[in-house]
Amino acid sequence: MTGSQEWFERARRVTPGGVNSPVRAFGAVGGTPRFVVDADGPYLVDADGREYVDLICSWGPMILGHRHPAVLEAVGRALEHGTSFGAPSRGEVELAEEIVDRVAPVEQVRLVSSGTEATMSAIRLARGFTGRSKVVKFAGCYHGHVDALLASAGSGLATFALPGSPGVTGAQTGDTVVLPYNDLAAVEKVFAESGPEIACVITEAAPGNMGAVPPLPGFNAGLREVTARHGALLVSDEVMTGFRAGRDGWYGRDGVAADLLTFGKVMGGGFPAAAFGGRADVMAHLAPAGPVYQAGTLSGNPVATAAGLATLRHCTPEVYARLEEVAQTIGRALSAGLDREGVGHRVQYSGTMFSVFFGDRPVVDFDGVSASESYRYAPFFHEMLRRGVYLPPSPFEAWFVSASHDDRAVERVLDAVPAAAAAAAAARPA
Numbered sequence: 001m002t003g004s005q006e007w008f009e010r011a012r013r014v015t016p017g018g019v020n021s022p023v024r025a026f027g028a029v030g031g032t033p034r035f036v037v038d039a040d041g042p043y044l045v046d047a048d049g050r051e052y053v054d055l056i057c058s059w060g061p062m063i064l065g066h067r068h069p070a071v072l073e074a075v076g077r078a079l080e081h082g083t084s085f086g087a088p089s090r091g092e093v094e095l096a097e098e099i100v101d102r103v104a105p106v107e108q109v110r111l112v113s114s115g116t117e118a119t120m121s122a123i124r125l126a127r128g129f130t131g132r133s134k135v136v137k138f139a140g141c142y143h144g145h146v147d148a149l150l151a152s153a154g155s156g157l158a159t160f161a162l163p164g165s166p167g168v169t170g171a172q173t174g175d176t177v178v179l180p181y182n183d184l185a186a187v188e189k190v191f192a193e194s195g196p197e198i199a200c201v202i203t204e205a206a207p208g209n210m211g212a213v214p215p216l217p218g219f220n221a222g223l224r225e226v227t228a229r230h231g232a233l234l235v236s237d238e239v240m241t242g243f244r245a246g247r248d249g250w251y252g253r254d255g256v257a258a259d260l261l262t263f264g265k266v267m268g269g270g271f272p273a274a275a276f277g278g279r280a281d282v283m284a285h286l287a288p289a290g291p292v293y294q295a296g297t298l299s300g301n302p303v304a305t306a307a308g309l310a311t312l313r314h315c316t317p318e319v320y321a322r323l324e325e326v327a328q329t330i331g332r333a334l335s336a337g338l339d340r341e342g343v344g345h346r347v348q349y350s351g352t353m354f355s356v357f358f359g360d361r362p363v364v365d366f367d368g369v370s371a372s373e374s375y376r377y378a379p380f381f382h383e384m385l386r387r388g389v390y391l392p393p394s395p396f397e398a399w400f401v402s403a404s405h406d407d408r409a410v411e412r413v414l415d416a417v418p419a420a421a422a423a424a425a426a427a428r429p430a
């Protein structure tokens with residue numbers, strides 16, 4: 001048993017679909033997921049010994065690249081002192097201080113182990129704090145696999161949500177309202193109808209989970225204004241954008257101060273660490289300071305906090321400048337390649353995450369995403385993969401770069417683009 005094909009067959013016997021998170025499967029593009037045996041800087045090596053330029057970066061965490069020496073060193077030092085205590089440790093305080101220091105609206109923070117836990121806990125806290133039950137979310141925004149948030153009842157008018165997955169009951173999503181993204185009028189309308197029942201609005205600060213669909217100018221500020229006017233909280237999900245869109249995440253770009261923010265991915269440095277935080281008077285409602293219960297055996301794990309802290313401390317202005325440069329360079333080359341082949345498209349950015357939508361229609365919400373010519377993606381993806389570039393195996397996921405993507409790695413991506421663009425041009429709808 002050596003190559004990805006064999007490992008995938010073994011995996012499918014013991015794990016549903018052969019993967020531990022659905023997006024890793026090649027469901028949307030076909031073919032066999034690559035089993036990774038080694039990673040270094042901007043590169044992945046698969047079980048067949050092939051090397052790829054990594055444009056997923058573990059879906060965000062590997063912002064410094066794989067095996068960054070400072071992160072490895074911090075992890076090694078932490079390991080020498082034990083791996084989990086079930087008692088407070090100094091690294092938790094230092095990581096919390098780093099987050100509070102970077103993101104102005106975050107006065108206090110609670111560490112957890114996944115982004116899902118962070119959003120789930122933030123929602124519970126918003127409900128506990130306001131004494132209200134309804135939660136407003138946007139179609140196409142992903143906040144982890146929280147039952148109440150696994151709802152996306154189509155778009156158009158305000159819809160009281162239907163469950164988005166078997167196993168999620170109507171009771172669990174009954175207090176969830178799903179609205180079209182970037183549609184402030186829909187938000188105003190739902191607040192006019194049920195304002196006193198709405199605990200919070202949760203939004204991706206700049207969405208990356210339907211591909212990159214950034215907020216239109218004024219959208220986040222509008223959410224801030226309408227929630228404040230109605231006594232509801234604004235929860236800004238920065239699990240993807242946090243510490244990636246810039247030193248203080250998307251907040252640093254639009255300055256819209258949410259009441260609660262959620263973080264994950266980058267702040268764990270490749271280990272399971274995430275967080276939610278915000279206004280001190282809201283956070284004071286959290287156990288043991290207040291009555292809203294929340295806990296975790298591995299929360300603030302010393303190895304994860306060491307990796308996260310080392311990562312954040314090395315996220316310098318130069319790192320963010322490099323991310324921007326790499327993302328723009330690849331995006332420009334992609335556009336030029338597709339233009340040469342006459343393929344209508346849009347390369348869109350949510351900070352330094354980006355993605356390509358095929359077709360000529362503007363993409364500002366999930367309807368636009370769904371109407372794009374996504375059938376062009378699979379052949380495009382496989383042509384890039386054949387040429388040693390590992391893209392997200394879905395047309396509706398963002399691409400991630402790291403500060404370790406040097407000119408050689410970027411060149412390899414650019415070299416692969418013309419053939420992939422030709423494959424996208426040749427694609428026909430199924």
Ligand SMILES: *Cc1c(COP(=O)(O)O)cnc(C)c1O
Pocket residue numbers: 113114115116117119142143144145204209237238239240264265274
């Ligand atoms: C990844 C993600 C989550 C969930 O985080 P997990 O660590 O996978 O549970 C939540 N919100 C956003 C915006 C994400 O991108």
